[in-house]
Amino acid sequence: MKNILIGQSGGPTAVINSSLYGAVMKAYETDSAVRVYGMVNGMEGFLKGHYLDFASLKESEELEKLLHTPGAFLGSCRYKLPEDLTDPVYPEILERLDELQIGFVCYIGGNDSMDTVDKLSRYAAAVDSKIRFIGIPKTIDNDLVQTDHTPGYGSAARYVANTVKEIIYDAEVYDSKSVTIIEIMGRHAGWLTAAAVMAREENGNPCLIYLPEAAFDLERFLEDTQKALETTENLVICVSEGIRDQEGKFICEYDSQAGLDSFGHKMLAGSAKYLENYIREHLDVKVRSVELNVCQRCSASYMSYTDQQEAMMAGAFGAEAAFAGETGKMVTFQRVKEYEIRCRLKDVHEICNLEKTFPKEWITGNGNDIGQEFITYVRPLMKGGIQVPENENGISDFLRR
Amino acid sequence: MKNILIGQSGGPTAVINSSLYGAVMKAYETDSAVRVYGMVNGMEGFLKGHYLDFASLKESEELEKLLHTPGAFLGSCRYKLPEDLTDPVYPEILERLDELQIGFVCYIGGNDSMDTVDKLSRYAAAVDSKIRFIGIPKTIDNDLVQTDHTPGYGSAARYVANTVKEIIYDAEVYDSKSVTIIEIMGRHAGWLTAAAVMAREENGNPCLIYLPEAAFDLERFLEDTQKALETTENLVICVSEGIRDQEGKFICEYDSQAGLDSFGHKMLAGSAKYLENYIREHLDVKVRSVELNVCQRCSASYMSYTDQQEAMMAGAFGAEAAFAGETGKMVTFQRVKEYEIRCRLKDVHEICNLEKTFPKEWITGNGNDIGQEFITYVRPLMKGGIQVPENENGISDFLRR
Numbered sequence A, B: 001m002k003n004i005l006i007g008q009s010g011g012p013t014a015v016i017n018s019s020l021y022g023a024v025m026k027a028y029e030t031d032s033a034v035r036v037y038g039m040v041n042g043m044e045g046f047l048k049g050h051y052l053d054f055a056s057l058k059e060s061e062e063l064e065k066l067l068h069t070p071g072a073f074l075g076s077c078r079y080k081l082p083e084d085l086t087d088p089v090y091p092e093i094l095e096r097l098d099e100l101q102i103g104f105v106c107y108i109g110g111n112d113s114m115d116t117v118d119k120l121s122r123y124a125a126a127v128d129s130k131i132r133f134i135g136i137p138k139t140i141d142n143d144l145v146q147t148d149h150t151p152g153y154g155s156a157a158r159y160v161a162n163t164v165k166e167i168i169y170d171a172e173v174y175d176s177k178s179v180t181i182i183e184i185m186g187r188h189a190g191w192l193t194a195a196a197v198m199a200r201e202e203n204g205n206p207c208l209i210y211l212p213e214a215a216f217d218l219e220r221f222l223e224d225t226q227k228a229l230e231t232t233e234n235l236v237i238c239v240s241e242g243i244r245d246q247e248g249k250f251i252c253e254y255d256s257q258a259g260l261d262s263f264g265h266k267m268l269a270g271s272a273k274y275l276e277n278y279i280r281e282h283l284d285v286k287v288r289s290v291e292l293n294v295c296q297r298c299s300a301s302y303m304s305y306t307d308q309q310e311a312m313m314a315g316a317f318g319a320e321a322a323f324a325g326e327t328g329k330m331v332t333f334q335r336v337k338e339y340e341i342r343c344r345l346k347d348v349h350e351i352c353n354l355e356k357t358f359p360k361e362w363i364t365g366n367g368n369d370i371g372q373e374f375i376t377y378v379r380p381l382m383k384g385g386i387q388v389p390e391n392e393n394g395i396s397d398f399l400r401r
Helices: A016-030 A042-047 A055-060 A063-068 A089-099 A111-126 A153-171 A191-199 A218-231 A251-257 A271-282 A305-323 A372-382 B016-030 B042-047 B055-060 B063-068 B089-099 B111-126 B153-171 B191-199 B218-231 B251-257 B271-282 B305-323 B372-382
Strands: A003-008 A036-039 A051-053 A102-109 A132-137 A178-184 A208-210 A234-240 A286-291 A329-336 A340-347 B003-008 B036-039 B051-053 B102-109 B132-137 B178-184 B208-210 B234-240 B286-291 B329-336 B340-347
Touching: A003 A016, A003 A042, A003 A305, A016 A036, A016 A063, A016 A102, A016 A305, A036 A042, A042 A089, A042 A102, A055 A063, A063 A305, A089 A102, A089 A111, A102 A111, A102 A305, A111 A132, A132 A305, A153 A178, A153 A191, A153 A234, A153 A305, A153 A372, A178 A191, A178 A271, A191 A208, A191 A234, A191 A372, A208 A218, A218 A234, A218 A271, A234 A271, A251 A271, A271 A286, A305 A329, A305 A340, A305 A372, B003 B016, B003 B042, B003 B305, B016 B036, B016 B063, B016 B102, B016 B305, B036 B042, B042 B089, B042 B102, B055 B063, B063 B305, B089 B102, B089 B111, B102 B111, B102 B305, B111 B132, B132 B305, B153 B178, B153 B191, B153 B234, B153 B305, B153 B372, B178 B191, B178 B271, B191 B208, B191 B234, B191 B372, B208 B218, B218 B234, B218 B271, B234 B271, B251 B271, B271 B286, B305 B329, B305 B340, B305 B372
Parallel strands: A003 A036, A003 A102, A102 A132, A132 A329, A178 A234, A178 A286, A208 A234, B003 B036, B003 B102, B102 B132, B132 B329, B178 B234, B178 B286, B208 B234
Antiparallel strands: A036 A051, A329 A340, B036 B051, B329 B340
């Protein structure tokens, strides 16, 4: 059997390394003599000659740590191959693959990574190469088409929902009216912000949830807030970083005419910060904003067990598909009722460069809330916690390259 | 036996409710006929007649959920009693306590709360009241004197160290030089920021750590950063929100002459944001800042098992001390070698309104690093994780008032 090369590309997720683990183990399981290589820093790094062999890691039995290590063990890149398939980079890539006797390439990533899989598989077909290219999905944004959801989303959703819940408990300790505005990742798609609805308490918190898919109106926002404050003493509001108005202008860009910092840079605030100042200007109430940070995409603390297991399955299924001779396909998830997930292959050309936004009909309450359909959809993806092993200092024991 | 009243005051921590649980259970254990009351929103709420009886909660066996519920189950307040003990509020409080036949008051909180315990115990002594007042410490800042550490600090330190580690993994995925500046809570004391050293990786990250206790110099910071970038590709730097210069001016106030937002408000950035802009202005490198949010004080995800158990012990010890006739004292922790903690009582008058800052001799590396003494000190406090029970949605199952 020819060798296999696996790469990671795009932003980190909590479980991108679980997909890597799944693919690596499937390869060794299929043929114990196969060489399993990893691109270091994706296709960009591979082109510079950066790769590793998993053999010694497999020996050391440290590989299982990948299942709880966030980030991107192999390193990542943001690199787009040229549209023109006659570009010299294509024969160069094939040459490098031949040097290592690679017959199978699995690329774990989002939209742009699927574009890479698409182009390489088309180029290989055009030059009669037998090398197989398979895409394994990954993104916290959940914005890939043709799949029920993407590995990485369930853990990010679990992080967001649980963190919003903790912030609600933090916001409610004092006996005085307040507004807390939480900003959640997602420039174009509201999937991650929508997960905040899973934190809902009896008093309605988070009472208002705004996604990029519903046009945002400042005056209506003010009315919504005033009304919610009538029944909820410590109001918690969740907004996507990408909320925009009827004309498509981002709310976080409203401030672009505003002040410069001491270095003369524009002080661009996020959408939550802008809304914090807006509420302070218009209502006599204590207000603060919280921007959930990069932990949304890299925290192991709220990794979803379901997401972890599915990510591993997607990796294994992708390697298996390549060995079976498939190419130019991405692994997708099909949902079977009462929650069971089956992997399928879909033509990567129908997936790359497309974006699956949040269904408008799942947005309720005049654009400020999320309906039951989404709750039914997302609930199983978030289920189950994992216990991250810790070292002698009480610190997560991750695997480092 | 007379009844007992317990209150919570000041900012939330992950384990303030564990102390509450410890005190409540100790009371029922001591005398099953005792009535255990909780002030709702601290002394301020109690003065408005807000309190609850734990009896029905105890029946429901839901009380154990307090052990993993962050925030402040009873609600909190920021309220300072007048200095003048002849103020009419003092007899009013005693009257309200008498109405409920309270003989023992435990107040869980930080500096200001100990001030409340101090004044009430002095007033009670002056008017020959037999009511006993005991303080139970709580603060993520770890800034109370006369105690080895405070309940709440261990969990916050564990959260900070593990989150910094996750951010390091996030920062290192791309193959291009970068600087990430993380801002950590602590306006006056650097204990929490120092915990970032526990996340240290082989490449040195987080390479630079700055506390309020060492004068911060912008030019030296730039030199430190340039030097660290020579050996570490993706540099992670941790700063306390309260870093200040030789003259005592906060770095986050350097921007106060800067621009106004669209509403005419000053756009005050945090210290990390200011330093991000400073680095961008002076070095040709990708730079970003991350402000760890309120989860530092309210996340259950990285609660330290050691902290949880000690908080419970402090609560139980406090109630027991009150029953034994002690008053005007705070529960403190004394460390026995190889890590074992014993509770003691100290005069609250010697504790309230004082602040224990980070020892200057534990700051190393020309003011940009933390020494081994601190690592030895903090390691046991952070040890052990807990598994937060989840509901059918995969969401933490907390206890609500």
